[in-house]
Amino acid sequence: MRTRLRQFGDRTFTTVSGLSVLLLTGALVVILGPLFWRGAGAVVFRGTVEFRRMQYDMHGRGNKETLNAESDQAAHVRKDAYDLLESFAAGIDTTGLQKEARRIYRQFKTQLRNKVENIAITPEEASLLKSVGKKLRNHLLEAYETTKPDEAKQSLDFVLKHAGDENLAGSVAGQFFDMARQYLQIVITVDLTRREEYGETLNEVQEIIRELLGPRPGEPLPELSQFQYGATRWDRAQLLLDRLVWNEEWVEQGSGKSLKKVRTKRAEQFAGTELAGLFPMVEQNLEKMLCPQRTFYWQYFIDDSTPGHFFGGVGPEILGTLLLTLLSMVFAVPLGVTAAGYLVECAGDSRFVRVIRTCINTLAGVPSVVFGLFGLAFFVLYLQPKLGLPKGSSILAGAMTLAALVLPVLIRASEEAIRAVPRSYKEASLALGAGKFRTFVTVTLPAAAPGILTGIILSISRAAGETAPILFTAAVALGPIPETLTQPTRTLSYGSYDIAVGDRIAALVPHQQYGMVMTLIALVLVLNLAAIIIRRRLEAKLRGQ
Amino acid sequence: MPNTTRQTGNASKAVDFDRPLLLTPGEDMTGYLTAAIGKTLLLAVTCASVLAVILIFVFITREAWPFLTSGSLGELLSSSNWYPAHDSAAEFGALALLAGSLYVTAGALIIAVPVGLLAAVFLSDIVPFRLRQIVKPIIELLAAIPSVAYGFFAYLVLAPWMQENLGLPSGTNALNASLILAIMAVPTIISIAEDALTAAGRELREGSYALGATRAETLIKVVIPAAHSGIIAAVILGMMRAIGETMVVWMASGNAAQVPSPWWDLSQSVRTMTATIAGEMGETVRGSQHYHCLFALGFVLLVITFTLNLIGEYFLSRARRARGGAK
Numbered sequence: 001m002r003t004r005l006r007q008f009g010d011r012t013f014t015t016v017s018g019l020s021v022l023l024l025t026g027a028l029v030v031i032l033g034p035l036f037w038r039g040a041g042a043v044v045f046r047g048t049v050e051f052r053r054m055q056y057d058m059h060g061r062g063n064k065e066t067l068n069a070e071s072d073q074a075a076h077v078r079k080d081a082y083d084l085l086e087s088f089a090a091g092i093d094t095t096g097l098q099k100e101a102r103r104i105y106r107q108f109k110t111q112l113r114n115k116v117e118n119i120a121i122t123p124e125e126a127s128l129l130k131s132v133g134k135k136l137r138n139h140l141l142e143a144y145e146t147t148k149p150d151e152a153k154q155s156l157d158f159v160l161k162h163a164g165d166e167n168l169a170g171s172v173a174g175q176f177f178d179m180a181r182q183y184l185q186i187v188i189t190v191d192l193t194r195r196e197e198y199g200e201t202l203n204e205v206q207e208i209i210r211e212l213l214g215p216r217p218g219e220p221l222p223e224l225s226q227f228q229y230g231a232t233r234w235d236r237a238q239l240l241l242d243r244l245v246w247n248e249e250w251v252e253q254g255s256g257k258s259l260k261k262v263r264t265k266r267a268e269q270f271a272g273t274e275l276a277g278l279f280p281m282v283e284q285n286l287e288k289m290l291c292p293q294r295t296f297y298w299q300y301f302i303d304d305s306t307p308g309h310f311f312g313g314v315g316p317e318i319l320g321t322l323l324l325t326l327l328s329m330v331f332a333v334p335l336g337v338t339a340a341g342y343l344v345e346c347a348g349d350s351r352f353v354r355v356i357r358t359c360i361n362t363l364a365g366v367p368s369v370v371f372g373l374f375g376l377a378f379f380v381l382y383l384q385p386k387l388g389l390p391k392g393s394s395i396l397a398g399a400m401t402l403a404a405l406v407l408p409v410l411i412r413a414s415e416e417a418i419r420a421v422p423r424s425y426k427e428a429s430l431a432l433g434a435g436k437f438r439t440f441v442t443v444t445l446p447a448a449a450p451g452i453l454t455g456i457i458l459s460i461s462r463a464a465g466e467t468a469p470i471l472f473t474a475a476v477a478l479g480p481i482p483e484t485l486t487q488p489t490r491t492l493s494y495g496s497y498d499i500a501v502g503d504r505i506a507a508l509v510p511h512q513q514y515g516m517v518m519t520l521i522a523l524v525l526v527l528n529l530a531a532i533i534i535r536r537r538l539e540a541k542l543r544g545q
Numbered sequence: 546m547p548n549t550t551r552q553t554g555n556a557s558k559a560v561d562f563d564r565p566l567l568l569t570p571g572e573d574m575t576g577y578l579t580a581a582i583g584k585t586l587l588l589a590v591t592c593a594s595v596l597a598v599i600l601i602f603v604f605i606t607r608e609a610w611p612f613l614t615s616g617s618l619g620e621l622l623s624s625s626n627w628y629p630a631h632d633s634a635a636e637f638g639a640l641a642l643l644a645g646s647l648y649v650t651a652g653a654l655i656i657a658v659p660v661g662l663l664a665a666v667f668l669s670d671i672v673p674f675r676l677r678q679i680v681k682p683i684i685e686l687l688a689a690i691p692s693v694a695y696g697f698f699a700y701l702v703l704a705p706w707m708q709e710n711l712g713l714p715s716g717t718n719a720l721n722a723s724l725i726l727a728i729m730a731v732p733t734i735i736s737i738a739e740d741a742l743t744a745a746g747r748e749l750r751e752g753s754y755a756l757g758a759t760r761a762e763t764l765i766k767v768v769i770p771a772a773h774s775g776i777i778a779a780v781i782l783g784m785m786r787a788i789g790e791t792m793v794v795w796m797a798s799g800n801a802a803q804v805p806s807p808w809w810d811l812s813q814s815v816r817t818m819t820a821t822i823a824g825e826m827g828e829t830v831r832g833s834q835h836y837h838c839l840f841a842l843g844f845v846l847l848v849i850t851f852t853l854n855l856i857g858e859y860f861l862s863r864a865r866r867a868r869g870g871a872k
Contacts, residue, residue, distance in 0.1 A: 006759050006762070007759065009759070009761055009762075010759035010760055010761040010762070012761075013760070013761035013764070013765070014671055014760070014761070016663060017663040017664065017666050017667035017671060018667055018671070018672075019663075020659075020660045020661075020663035020664045020667065021663075021664045021667050021668070021672075021680055023660060024660070024664060024683070024684060024687060024728075024731060025680070025683055027687070027728050028683055028686060028687055031690070031694075031695070031698050031728070032690075034698075034702050035694065035697070035698060035702075334590075335590055335593045335594075338587060338590040338591065339590055339591040339593065339594065341587070342587040342588060342590070342591040343591060346584055346587060346588075347591075355595070356591060356592065356594070356595055358855075358858060359594050359595040359597075359598045360594045361854060361858060362598050362851060362854050363594050363597055363598050363601075365782075365785050365789070365850050365851070365853070365854040365857075366598075366601060366789070366847065366850060367788070367789025367790075367791065367819060367846050367847075367850055368692075368789065368790075368791055369789070369791040369819045369822050369823050369843070369846070370601070370605065370789070370843045370846055370847050370850075371601075372822075372823070372826075373605060373608070373822065373826070373839075373840060373843040374600070374601045374604055374605060376826070377604040377605065377607070377608045377840070378600055378604045381831070382604070404597045404601075407593070407594050407597065408594065411594065436580075437583060458689075461689060462689075464691070465689075465690075465691025465692065465693065465694070466691070466692075467691070467692065467693040467791070467792050468692075468791040468792060468819070468823055471823055471826070471827070472826055472827065493691060493693045494693075496691075496693045496694065496697050497693050497696065497697075497792060497795075497796065500696075500697045500700050500701055500796065501700060501796055510701075513697075513701065514701075517693075517694050517697045520691060520693070520694060521690060521691070521694050524689055524690065524691055525686065525689065525690075528685070528686060528689045532682050532685070
């Protein structure tokens with residue numbers, strides 16, 4: 001019995017410890033899985049015609065003829081939706097008409113002023129006409145704003161009474177009458193009371209349609225590139241379609257309870273109106289409207305991005321990361337390898353050497369954010385002004401901070417590599433008459449080179465992933481591609497932080513967020529895999545001999 | 546200097562040295578000098594890391610000095626009112642920040658130590674060599690993932706999940722940060738603890754087996770006690786990793802400068818020293834009291850990690866000595 005109990009305990013222990021390793025493997029999968037899966041979406045996705053149009057506009061990629069043919073085809077299908085929306089919006093969405101009325105009145109005033117200057121009319125006449133014009137405008141605006149057909153008709157009648165006014169004939173104010181006549185038609189045919197009911201939702205629908213299909217042809221292009229194109233990706237289009245078809249509301253479920261999400265079909269909201277047909281129409285024809293195609297957007301890794309990373313890639317971030325890490329290696333590798341060589345070959349176990357080792361360990365234990373503070377205090381605020389370099393954070397300062405950070409890693413790895421060189425190598429060299437120095441340079445170092453290279457690669461991967469040390473010394477979230485080493489740069493690591501936490505626009509485009517961090521992890525993992533492979537080969541070689 | 550050997554006359558005679566193998570400085574002054582100068586130069590280069598450590602201490606202290614000498618150090622370590630950006634009555638009570646660091650570190654260790662230790666035991670004693678060749682790189686990959694990527698995961702994947710499935714008011718809290726920190730500290734703990742366990746030696750294990758102990762008994766009662774110094778060092782180094790970590794806690798801990806109440810409630814937001822430095826340094830005016838205060842926080846962090854490092858070193862050297870003694 002006792003034996004069985006002990007055996008059971010033994011097995012349990014084995015299982016539990018095996019489980020802990022399994023747990024770690026699971027953690028790796030759980031963490032990397034979503035980051036890679038969703039990050040891959042930044043590179044491989046179904047791009048729409050809007051995406052191809054953007055690529056052509058921004059980078060001149062793609063064939064103009066096929067693009068135009070596609071655009072025409074898409075525009076043809078889209079036209080029905082636009083027409084439907086426009087005819088429904090008449091009578092409901094009058095903000096455009098109101099704006100137009102105000103614009104006409106302003107034009108009318110300038111016209112009057114010109115006439116006075118040309119002495120065509122007296123100032124008194126002009127002010128009289130101006131007040132008439134103002135009255136017309138106000139009545140027109142009232143008609144546009146009211147939801148009661150009678151009131152609207154009254155106001156419009158008032159406007160139209162002036163249509164025969166000779167003083168106004170031939171002036172800009174004549175346009176008021178055209179507008180009034182048109183709107184009178186609408187007032188008679190359309191139920192104005194719907195405006196209150198549909199106004200807001202209609203705005204939302206128009207907004208979503210604009211996001212989905214881009215600005216309507218003929219509309220002036222918005223300033224920000226973010227709004228110049230419709231949905232560039234099929235997955236985003238689907239999301240927008242969902243928002244178009246379903247209306248989401250958070251409804252209170254009584255006091256103390258949390259809000260509950262309620263989804264209703266928009267088609268039901270608009271039931272009985274011609275707009276109800278819009279939703280199934282867009283749903284069915286979305287493919288034809290956007291022509292999605294499988295796209296492999298490898299240029300993601302070289303393209304610059306638009307503000308907020310809404311479109312584009314991570315090219316400048318990759319460049320900045322490479323610049324920073326390689327420059328830091330330029331500082332750290334000579335120091336690290338020399339130090340390792342000294343510690344292995346020349347130093348015994350004196351008190352001073354022990355102090356050096358303690359310092360290396362201390363350096364390895366300093367928190368990365370303290371490195372950042374140090375970089376700020378020493379390199380940026382102390383050394384840069386002393387050397388007459390421009391103020392502020394710079395790649396140079398960041399690289400030196402990172403060099404200090406990876407120095408211990410580098411020294412340890414190199415030390416291990418040099419120590420692993422078989423004694424027989426050195427003894428053979430010494431026996432041939434080479435001095436200690438020559439032996440080290442021509443025999444030990446080449447033999448240790450793969451190991452040292454592993455250390456360097458691991459240091460690069462460490463430096464590339466660090467964020468806190470470059471927060472105050474080299475990194476910016478936005479900015480041009482640096483031209484000199486005295487400018488700050490964007491990096492993948494800080495970019496990953498900023499795109500996740502700091503950037504509100506980026507929160508709209510998750511694939512961009514995940515794409516950035518995927519690029520960073522992929523870079524680091526590739527470096528690590530390379531290191532592991534080199535080490536495996538080295539181990540095999542050393543075992544073989 | 547190479548010792549030149551010359552064969553004298555006939556080949557039947559073996560090697561014969563006509564000058565001593567080792568030259569005294571008097572006999573080969575230039576050789577002696579180049580060697581000495583070269584050695585000194587190498588030593589100077591090697592001292593770069595010493596210099597770096599000294600510079601770090603000097604410059605962090607220098608920037609923290611105005612704050613430390615202004616008499617606010619007492620406030621820093623006794624009050625938990627952290628209102629550094631207040632115009633007229635700025636308060637610098639970092640107790641809540643210290644507590645925040647303590648919470649996430651403790652939370653991380655509670656998870657990471659058992660898991661890491663068990664995994665180390667598994668790797669050193671249980672797993673067959675071939676499987677070990679696969680598992681070891683996986684754990685190394687865990688260590689290689691950049692901290693900002695962990696933070697990204699915590700903020701955009703884990704936090705929403707927690708909020709939805711655990712019914713917490715906010716997904717960014719001490720628990721979230723602790724979980725991620727634990728995953729980050731585990732590889733450090735495993736690699737050092739595994740070294741210590743392997744170093745405990747075959748003889749010890751075989752002796753125990755010979756007495757009839759099972760593998761679990763051998764490991765728990767013999768091997769782990771024998772390797773305790775190394776294991777303690779592993780835990781301390783894992784703790785250093787957790788306490789100095791910035792990006793993860795900045796993104797995952799919620800950044801509310803408060804001491805959780807009740808004290809055991811890890812599902813509340815906390816704010817750590819590292820996150821405070823990272824988050825506020827960008828917004829302070831250079832030379833202001835707030836700026837110096839952040840450096841003072843950095844100084845406190847530096848002192849904590851330095852002390853932990855020395856303790857870790859002590860245990861590591863003890864482990865090394867025990868190993869040396871056993872042989």
